[in-house]
Amino acid sequence: MPSSAGKQSPAPLTERAVNRRGFLKTSLGATAGVVAAPTLATWLAATDAKAATTAAAAFVDDYTTNVLTNLTPETNAVVRILGGMAEVWKTGDAWNTGTPIRPEVLRANMRHCARITAARTERQAKEAFIYDRQHQSYAMIAGLGPLADLYRAGAKAVTSITVAPDTTPATTISDAVPADAPAGSALGAGSYDSALGQVAKLVDTVRGPYASGNPGKYAFQYPRPWRMNEDSEVVDTGAKDALGYPVYDSEVVVATQLLRQRSTSPVDDAGFPSGHTNAFHLASLALAYAVPERFQELVTRALELSDTRITAGMHSPVDVLSGRVMATALAAATLADPQYAALKAAARAQAAAYFQQQTGTTADTLYAYAHSADVRTDPYADRAANSRALTPRLTYILTRHGRSRDLTVPKGAEVLLETRLPYLDAAQRREVLRTTALPSGYVLLDGFEQWGRLNLFAAADGYGAFDSDVTVTLNAADGGFGAADTWRNDISGRGGLVKRGSGSLTLTGANSHTGGTVVEGGTLTAGSAGALGHGDVRVQGGTLRAATATRVRGSYTQASGATLDVTLRAGHSPALTVDRRVLLDDESVLSIRLDASRPPASGTTVPVIAAPSLRGRFGRITVQAEGFRAVPVHTAGGLSVRLTRR
Structure with missing residues (x-):
């Protein structure tokens, strides 16, 4: 069915069809029914790409043009950003007369649908039913993990769709507030009159009147997969199924539970873009703005729920991809709109205050609580698994x-x-x-x-490259991500990193940036062997913490008052291996931790720094283990310490 994300109420079918074709004929000077997709190709062909880009308004400045009266790339910002479909599909003069421009793409699209629906299990079919019928904003709440139940209670968010039938229901089914729900309960993201009312309002605002997928559906008229065959042609066999629906020559099988939920009006039921996908991602990004502690998990859930549209047999990969694209742009446009600045700030502040109060945490500890569950109770607890699951869904069959x-x-x-x-x-x-x-x-x-x-x-995991020098300041007083964060990407580039402020930043990637690393304040933690990339490392202030054996592919310099914090393990390699020379100020500090699982024994000598050349010495060495002290042992190959009992 056309998306309800934007809450647009279309005109009656006959009036809408006449208006659409009349509008297109008048505005484009073309035959009736030639719609936006081929027009976009013509538009781009008529001028060079740079000029076309310059001529069109930026999406965030033009997003309110996404209404049913605008169905061309010149008039509708969503149709414009989805214009890549013009290279794949040419809309015909009716809903079932379009033709593939790149048949290999659409053939792969249909084969994917056929394969997935053929292999679908009963459990997956029921899951697809639930997320087809449940309010999409409510469905996204589960992405909050340990905070989800607290959110539902605080927002008074409810649903009536929690289980799926075994067979095809006798009627269509829609979500509704259950009769036994607490007073003031609401569907979707919840009630505005609740402890999380500003968050619920933000979600609904992002899913506002300009966020519908319907204009795109009418513009492109790309049918749903269950109406098409492998060659992207609509073939009506003339037969009717047991429910009275036309039977199409398609290998895509809609889940039994959803057969009654299909639209009976093909012209009003195009597949591209997927309205449910659009709605999932809009709700996801609104919640992620208010609760960034679960940012990646919410993004993962939106992609997972969108994939159920394919499993259901209701949408194809190109439909789902387009739904994500438009939602990303629409969420950004709404959040960037100055008229919503106060709302988004209020939603973020309200969510932070509510969850901290409910969990007994602070801004600095809420993130840990939000990730305190394991995969048995939080399906998104494993970040690596999330990454593996979502990566193919970013491109699907393309x-x-x-x-x-x-x-x-x-x-x-x-x-x-x-x-x-x-x-x-x-x-x-x-x-x-x-x-x-x-x-x-x-x-x-x-x-x-x-x-x-x-x-x-x-x-959400920070930079992917330093193409120029990056200076980042985190301050402990700011709390939350402003006080401490982790960048997990593998960072490349010719630039370097300068860490400032009293806060903490952790790097865990296999980094290869060549501009070096400078610590001026706070703590920079190397959470992997290659965290510091290539180039010199200078600790001019604050602390460099080597949480694991770390390599410096250059020289290492430590200034007066600056600290090197290392963890030593029995039988382990040096905490810091430096390819070139080491220069220590005589007032610099070495702080030693002993690994809890494999602590070095008293009386052993443990390597700390390995380097071809070392000048200077630490002015102070401390051991963060009661009863131990460390005596420095300088050698031609660097520095070791002999651990002894006090």
């Missing part, structure tokens, strides 16, 4: 073509990371989005402004 092109991050997109990376400025958040983006060459993702290339899961 294959790359051509040389990679750098991404110009769409205007306003940086707002999506505003609460997740609050210590970075707007330009830095844009750089994070650029350096973590998907490569170019995926036809449906390379549309106008290339919103489809944004990889928000990866962006």
Whole structure:
């Protein structure tokens, strides 16, 4: 069915069909029914790409054009950013007369649907039913993990769709407030008159009147997979099924539980873009703004729930991809709109205060609580598993073509990371989005402004490259992510990192940036052997913590008052291996921790720094283990310590 995300109430079918065709004929000077997709190709062909980009308004400045009276790329910002479909599909003069432009893409699209629905289990069919019928904003709440039940209670959010029938229901089914629900309960994200009312309002605002997938559906008229065959043709066999629906020559099988939920009006029931997918991602990004402690998990859940649209047989990969693309742009546009600045700030503050009060945490400890469950109670507790699951869903059946092109991050997109990376400025958040983006060459993702290339899961893990020097300041007093964060990506690039402020930053990737690393304040933790990349490392203030055996592919310098914090293990390699020389100020500090699982025994000599050359010495050495002290042992190959009891 057409998406309800934007809450648009379309005109009656006959009036709408006449208006659509009349509008297109008048506005485009074309025959009736020639709609937006081929027009976009014509539009781009009529001028060079740069001029076309310059001529069109940025999506975030034009998103309110996404209404049913606007069905061309010139008039509708959503149709414009989904224009990659123009390279794949040409809309015909009726809902069932379109033709493939790149049949290999659409053939792979249909084969994927047929394969998935043929292998679908009964459990998956029932799950697909629940997420088809349940309010999409409510479905997203589970992405909050240990905070989900607290959210439902605080927001008074309820649903009537919790189980699926074994067979096809006798009637259509819609979500509703259960009769036994507490007073004031509401569907979706919850009630505005609740402890999380501002959060619920933010979700609904992001899913507002300009967030519908319906204009795109009418513009592109790409049918749902169960109405199409492998060659992307609609073949009505003339037969009727047991429910009275037309039978199409398609190998895509809709889940039994959803057969009655299908639309009976094909012209009003196009598949591209997927409205449910759009709604899942809109709700996901609104919740992620208010509760950034679960940012990646919410993004993962949105992609997982969107995949159930394919499992259900109701949508194809190209439908789902387009739903994600438009939702990403629409969420950014709403969050970047100045009229909603107070609302989004209030929602974030309300969520933080509510969850801290309910869990007895602080801004600094709420993240740990939000990740305190294991996979038995939180399906998204394993970050690595999340990454493995979502990666193929970012591109599905698409294959790359051509040389990679750098991404110009769409205007306003940086707002999506505003609460997740609050210590970075707007330009830095844009750089994070650029350096973590998907490569170019995926036809449906390379549309106008290339919103489809944004990889928000990866962006939540910080920079993907330092293409110039990056200075980052985290302050302990700011709390939350502003006080401490972890960058997990493998960071490349010719630039370097300068860490400032009293807060803490941890690097865990296999980093290869060549511009070096400087610590001026707070704590920089090397959480992997290659965390410090290539180049010199200078600790001018604050602390460098080597949480594991770490390599410096250059020289290492430590200034007066600065601290090297290492963890020593029995029989382990040096805490710090330096490729070139080490220079220590005589007033520098070495802080030693003993690994709890494999502590070195008293009386043993343990390597701390291995280097071809070492000058200077630590002015002070402390051991963070009661009853131990360390005596430095300088050798030609660096520095060791002899651990003894006091």
